[in-house]
Every structure is written in C-alpha cells, then in structure tokens.
Amino acid sequence: MTVGNPPKYDELEISVFGPGRGECILVHMGYNEWCMIDSCVGTGKALPAAVEYLTELGGASLEGVLLVLATHWHDDHIRGIAESLHSFPNARFACSSALKNQEFLTLVQLQTKSLQGDSGVDEFGKIVKILKERKRLNVNQNNAAPVFAIQDRLLLQRNEIGRLFPATITALSPSDVAVTLALSKIACFIPKPNQLQRRITNRPPNEASVVLFVEVGCRTALFGADLEHSGRAEEGWLAILDLAQTRPQPAQVYKVPHHGSPSADCIGVWQRLLEPEPIAILTPFTSGKGLPQQQDIDRLKSRTPHLYCTSERQVRLPKRHDKVVEKKLKDRTRIAIDGNLGHVRLRWSATDAISTPQIEMFNGAFKA
C-alpha cells in the first residue's frame, strides 16, 4: 500500500482502519496535528496501524499526535493503544469518565498481577505504567494525566494565533447516568477472595462509550464509537440527542457506531446530528456472526448513498498449519477472528467550503 504524501496543512484527514484486532480512526486537525481514536493491529503486523501509517507518511508525524483516545475498553477497539501512546511522545491520553473510577483501576491492577493476555484491561494496565513513567520522569507533566471524557466536555482545542482555522474535539458521551450504570457493572468484575483467577471475558454493554464531535475549520464529523441505542432517556443516543440543540451544525462525516449493528442505529441521529446523505464509514466486526449483516448494509444505504466500508465482512479461514496438525483439526469448528485490515481515507479542505472530499480506499476497503 502506498499512502503517498501527508495531508496539506489546511486539510482535514479522517483515516479509518479496521478490522484487524481492533479498529482505529486517525484525524488530521491541520498543521500536522493529529488525534488517534482507538487502535488496531493488522494480522501479522508488529506495529499498530496508526503508527505504521504515520511512519510511512513521514514528516515528523509521530510527534504531531496530540491526543490518543480510547472510546471504551473492549479489545476489539484498543489493541495496541498502549504501544501507540508510547510512540507518540506529545500525546495525552483520554478515555471515558467511567474508567477513572477506583473499581476499574483496581480491576486493572488485579489483572496485571494475574493472567496476562490481550484484553482491553491489559492495554489499560500498560497505559497506567506509561503515564506513571511520564510522571516520574517529569518531562511533560501535561501528558502524564489522562483526560476523562464525559458528555459535552471539550477534549482538545487548537486555536492558536496564526492558525487560519480552529480545530476542536468534544465528547458527546457518556452521560452521567451511563457512567453510573457502567460503574455498577465494572464492580462486578472485581474478584472476591478465594475466587479462582480467570481472564475477563464478559463484556459489559457499551453505554459508556465516548462519542466525539470533531470540528476542523468548516468540516465536521461525528464518531459513533460503540454507543448503542438503548431507547432509555439519559443514556445512549437519546442522551446525545437531548444535547443536539446545542450543536451549531450537523456533521458531514459519520463513523457508523458499533460496526453497523441495528442496536446502535438511531433514526434521530441521522435526522438531527448529521447532514443529509453524509459520508458514512464503517468497520466490520469479524467475531461470532459478524457485523454488519447484509440487512445492515441495506439499511445504511437507505440513509446515505455515500457508505464506505474498510473491509468485507467475511468468515476467514484459519491459518493452515503442518499437515499432521491439519489432519487432527479437520473436524473442528474454527473461525479466524482477525479481519483483513482495510483503510478508508478522506481528505477535505478545512478552509474551502465548496470543495469536494477526496476519498481513497486501500487494502480491500470498498464503497458499499
């Protein structure tokens, strides 16, 4: 894959990668300043996708990353996020307010003493170590403490003198109610004395996911994370719609939530938070039955003709092994859960309101 040149100083870039283990959005805020939202690592790759991409782009981009945000703690979103944070010396870490709680931090510490694995909790354990080390080294204190996202909190603002256009990232979720609900569920994961050590495999719902509204000059984007539409007021998408009146303009680009799942689809979002026929980008989820299903694609295409997908949702055959091993495994049900890591890249002038976006697709990404 040839990624070509870096974006121009006044271009918004939204690069969506997925679905390796995890998924990732990389946003160019102008002036070689970037934000990374979630993280993924491609099959057989050593580096997280965003680190690899920015290294290929060159131009000191790793130093230009200012924010690394974990929308939630599921490992299908944040694989490699600690390594990414380590690679970006100027980046501050941000996550859901639900994760600053004592119970979650206890869970992280317990997990570091127990079965190490590749779960989202392990990634948070590594992040805590990086932040403690930054604090100890006393190099850049501003980057040593995380930013905790909660509804309507401004996470990043770039409007320095000399900048021709401002850039902001605002959290639209989680709501206070969602945080409370999430905390009660996280507390259930803390083991009791004498309970056997096990890995954490149950996933709490996604109500504490961080949804983001991004403004770069005249461009706007809404990143839906894994937030679901519970139908209950004060949480999920309904809590965000309550705030919709305070949003000055609808978004032109939409990262479809929860891999296009019907449980995350809320018609009010399309009507009130998005421009008509926005550019929608989604990443598949390859585990289990997989997402999106064909009916999900059809539903999304009925909402916008500009639907892009980073990869086909396909059941991948597992890696073939030695023939003796294969013979032994021939009757087993096996599903490789990593997908083909595709990449959709949008570049759009942040200063020229009548310009059209340039959308490129790499490594199996396609327009639905």
Place this chain on the structure above:
Amino acid sequence: MPDTSLTGQPLKADTFASFLPNSNVGKLAISPELSGGARQTFSQTTVDQEQPDNQQQFLSFVTRPIPKPPNPKPAPTLRPLQLWEGTIIECQNGSFVALVNDRTDPLNPDELVTFESVEVSKEDMKLIQPGASFYWTVGVERSPAGQIRNVEMLNFRRLPGWNASSVREAEQEAREIADLFASE
C-alpha cells in the same frame, strides 16, 4: 574410594549394622558406589576381630548382589507440533467455545474454536468456566514400543484463588493511581 562415614571416620561394622533393622536388611537397595565403598572399607580398615558373628553377618549382607532398583515404566514421548493458549469465552451444553492464541507463531490470527466437554479430563471438568485458561497441544506421541500416533491434549491451568491481601493491595495501588491522575 568413596567415604562411607557421616563424620569422615570409617564406620564400624556393628555401628553400621545397628542402623539396619533385621527385617529390612534384605530389602534395602544400596547404590553401587555406596555398597562398593562399604565393602572395601569394612574389609580393609574397620572390621576387627572382636565380633566375628557380627562381622560374618555383615559380610554376608554387603557381599550379596545388590538388586538394582526397577526401571521406571517407560513413558511415551510427545513431539509437539502446535501449541495454542486458549481462554474459554462461552460454555454451552456439552461444549465450550474458546479464543485461542497461537503460541507456535504468535503472528497468526486468533481463532474461535469449539471443543466438546468430553475431550476434557474428569479432573479438569470443574475448570470449564468462562475465563479459564488452558493449553492446547497437537503433536506426535511415540510409545515405548515405538508406535506413533497423532494426539491433541487440553491442559487446564490451575491458578491459585485470589486472596484478600492481593485484592487489598490492588485497591491501594488503584487509590494511588487515582490520586496521581487527580493531582493534575
């Protein structure tokens, strides 16, 4: 010549014999080095003429052929070809689904694999629960008689339960981290 004494001094026959209950004398297996040393020491230096009966008794003991310990039953050998580490994700009726990570080649993608509970040994059955960790090996087993067969094995990891002090320690660390973050 090996020294057979505990103190650096050669043992006298009666002293040595006194350690040996009569009923057990014939059953003892003494290593060749020890027995050879004992025989030579006894005959050359410490067996005097004062107690001929004991001497005769002891000589008959130490000069009899010492039975070799029976060889342990030869065990089959396993040549592993593929190793995964698995974590149970979901338990179903009579089967379970695990996320397995290729330890032979970690760059291979993880897989979801279904196992039947009957594949698990009776002792490990109680460990089949979400979050349990196990190793899954496929390899070639060679029996002592030279027979070869392809085998796969599930070995569950037995980890100690959490103790109250570990949980307290983690809570304390969590408080410190929370304070660290809150200080900004």
